[in-house]
Amino acid sequence: MAVRSVYMDYNATTPLRPEVRNRMVEAMDLYANASSMHEMGRRARAEIERARAAVAALIGTHDPSTVIFTSGGSESNNTVFNTMFLRGRNSQRRKILTTAIEHPCVLNAAAHLKEEGFPVVFLPVDAQGRLDMDAYRAELGPDVLLVSVMAANNEIGTIEDIATIAALAHEHGALVHTDATQAAGKVPVSVEKWGVDYATLSCHKIYGPKGIGALYIRKGAPIEPLIRGGHQEQGIRAGTYNNLGILGFGVAAELALAEVGDYMREVGALRQRLRDLIIARIPNVKINGHPVEVLPNTLNVSFPGAEGEAILLSLDLEGIEVSTGSACASGSLDPSHVLMAIGLGPELAHGSIRFSLGKYTTVEEVDYVADKLPPIIARLRRMSTVSPSLTGQS
Amino acid sequence: MDAFQWLYSDIVKDHFTNPRNVYDPDRDRDFAPDAEGMVGNIKCGDQMMFMLKISNDIITDVRWKTYGCASAIASTSMLSEVIKGMHIRDAYHIKPQDIATRLGGLPDNKIHCSVLGDKALRAAIDAYLERNGRAGEFKGEEAIVICTCLNITDKDIEEAVKQGARDWHSLQEATKIGTVCGGCRSKAEELLHEFVHIYG
Numbered sequence: 192m193a194v195r196s197v198y199m200d201y202n203a204t205t206p207l208r209p210e211v212r213n214r215m216v217e218a219m220d221l222y223a224n225a226s227s228m229h230e231m232g233r234r235a236r237a238e239i240e241r242a243r244a245a246v247a248a249l250i251g252t253h254d255p256s257t258v259i260f261t262s263g264g265s266e267s268n269n270t271v272f273n274t275m276f277l278r279g280r281n282s283q284r285r286k287i288l289t290t291a292i293e294h295p296c297v298l299n300a301a302a303h304l305k306e307e308g309f310p311v312v313f314l315p316v317d318a319q320g321r322l323d324m325d326a327y328r329a330e331l332g333p334d335v336l337l338v339s340v341m342a343a344n345n346e347i348g349t350i351e352d353i354a355t356i357a358a359l360a361h362e363h364g365a366l367v368h369t370d371a372t373q374a375a376g377k378v379p380v381s382v383e384k385w386g387v388d389y390a391t392l393s394c395h396k397i398y399g400p401k402g403i404g405a406l407y408i409r410k411g412a413p414i415e416p417l418i419r420g421g422h423q424e425q426g427i428r429a430g431t432y433n434n435l436g437i438l439g440f441g442v443a444a445e446l447a448l449a450e451v452g453d454y455m456r457e458v459g460a461l462r463q464r465l466r467d468l469i470i471a472r473i474p475n476v477k478i479n480g481h482p483v484e485v486l487p488n489t490l491n492v493s494f495p496g497a498e499g500e501a502i503l504l505s506l507d508l509e510g511i512e513v514s515t516g517s518a519c520a521s522g523s524l525d526p527s528h529v530l531m532a533i534g535l536g537p538e539l540a541h542g543s544i545r546f547s548l549g550k551y552t553t554v555e556e557v558d559y560v561a562d563k564l565p566p567i568i569a570r571l572r573r574m575s576t577v578s579p580s581l582t583g584q585s
Numbered sequence: 586m587d588a589f590q591w592l593y594s595d596i597v598k599d600h601f602t603n604p605r606n607v608y609d610p611d612r613d614r615d616f617a618p619d620a621e622g623m624v625g626n627i628k629c630g631d632q633m634m635f636m637l638k639i640s641n642d643i644i645t646d647v648r649w650k651t652y653g654c655a656s657a658i659a660s661t662s663m664l665s666e667v668i669k670g671m672h673i674r675d676a677y678h679i680k681p682q683d684i685a686t687r688l689g690g691l692p693d694n695k696i697h698c699s700v701l702g703d704k705a706l707r708a709a710i711d712a713y714l715e716r717n718g719r720a721g722e723f724k725g726e727e728a729i730v731i732c733t734c735l736n737i738t739d740k741d742i743e744e745a746v747k748q749g750a751r752d753w754h755s756l757q758e759a760t761k762i763g764t765v766c767g768g769c770r771s772k773a774e775e776l777l778h779e780f781v782h783i784y785g
Contacts, residue, residue: 496652497652498630498631498652498653498654498657499630499654500630500654500655501601501653501654501655501657501658504592504601504654504655508602517630517654518629518630525765526630537627537628537629537630538627541627541630573609573610574604574607574608574650574651574658575650575651575652576623576625576632576633576634576650576651576652577627577632577652
């Protein structure tokens with residue numbers, strides 16, 4: 192067992208924060224079915240509606256009825272794509288535009304529509320991970336049903352210009368969805384300012400429990416249930432209310448909104464420190480993602496000449512938890528689709544590490560990582576057949 | 586529980602953290618190999634190189650370099666230990682599974698993609714034989730790598746056909762062949778048809 196644990200994989204998931212945990216422990220005895228008419232049921236329902244208002248506030252809407260609770264980001268995304276399937280299958284307007292760097296959940300939901308005969312375009316992004324607006328404009332037209340672009344990328348942290356993307360889509364009468372799972376709590380999110388029709392949220396990325404998420408549906412936007420059954424959630428999402436998860440989500444959302452300014456400043460400074468130390472101490476590194484429009488916590492670095500899984504496991508032996516875009520660690524044969532989409536050669540993609548920091552990351556932890564990393568990279572590069580070149584060629 | 590146990594054995598961890606016979610650019614500057622062999626493809630994330638000293642067909646010393654994951658490094662290290670003092674003909678016949686067994690086992694998906702050392706070793710021995718006017722002396726005794734990305738041999742294709750693969754799709758399902766760069770497809774399909782003709 193490693194002597195210590197330095198968690199830098201907050202984009203994968205976050206620990207439960209104590210305030211959320213305490214609320215959930217209390218809520219364990221709130222067993223009443225929130226659909227019941229009796230006093231206990233009504234009390235549970237009132238708590239759920241308070242949580243809904245907190246989630247609505249986090250994503251920048253004053254109307255809590257636009258927020259429905261789901262089991263998480265994947266369900267929220269699938270609910271939107273299933274709606275598009277049902278709306279588009281007998282319509283001329285059935286083209287789906289999304290990006291090559293979406294979360295696998297959106298990529299696979301879109302790929303499924305493609306299999307079902309929908310025209311689906313996976314739009315390219317530029318070298319910093321931002322949507323190629325020329326390619327986007329060229330694909331827009333009266334046949335576009337949905338534009339789905341993530342608010343911020345989970346691997347490289349690049350933030351997309353959702354407001355502009357949404358405005359363009361609406362000029363053509365298309366619906367707009369954004370997966371805001373990685374953006375919420377890290378940067379300001381406003382579905383109303385962005386003008387999107389749908390937005391996906393997940394609770395476990397903001398120090399809440401797993402198994403609970405939300406979908407924002409603009410008033411009047413079409414929606415079809417993915418899970419049919421009772422009349423919960425305005426008939427959009429059946430299933431007995433998850434009191435525990437929803438109440439935890441409410442606290443997590445409330446705190447995330449209150450703290451987002453501090454988070455951006457404090458975590459952003461730590462990211463900057465880690466970035467500067469890595470660049471100062473390790474030759475031939477490449478920072479991936481947008482230099483400015485980037486999540487304050489996400490630092491994706493390529494170390495050519497060293498392979499990502501070997502770096503990850505070497506860090507793991509020092510108690511440092513990160514993730515990699517290398518194929519060797521993913522169980523698939525290809526390196527990260529995001530890194531390939533921003534044009535990295537296989538060598539830079541295989542040699543990439545994502546450090547994702549969080550609200551519990553300290554300066555001391557950053558310095559610990561910055562101390563442990565250089566000898567690991569040097570050791571792997573010394574035994575490598577590949578010279579550490581930034582061109583991606585050996 | 587050890588943080589590594591879920592992923593790799595303690596032997597893999599040992600060879601990954603303390604690789605044996607690895608080429609050191611400072612210490613081994615004067616290492617003069619009688620033969621070298623390199624295999625693998627950066628596109629797939631693994632590349633390996635063997636440097637051998639050979640005397641009277643016995644491997645007397647070895648160095649290697651690897652770009653790859655932990656199991657790639659460990660398996661090459663283990664192989665380098667095994668072949669010291671070995672006759673080149675015996676070394677030529679070492680199989681990935683032998684290395685995996687000595688490492689206390691590897692996940693299935695790692696055997697194909699990370700145990701490239703035996704191929705690099707054979708490439709080095711072939712180079713040695715060729716240099717000594719004995720080109721191809723052991724050829725035909727060993728499997729030939731068809732898909733260099735995933736290290737899939739003609740024997741693997743033969744086995745997949747024996748197990749029921751009849752077309753490119755089912756061969757890919759069975760072996761994942763050609764799913765990285767796809768450069769081997771025409772050669773692999775040729776073999777596929779040949780084996781389907783024999784076993785189909």
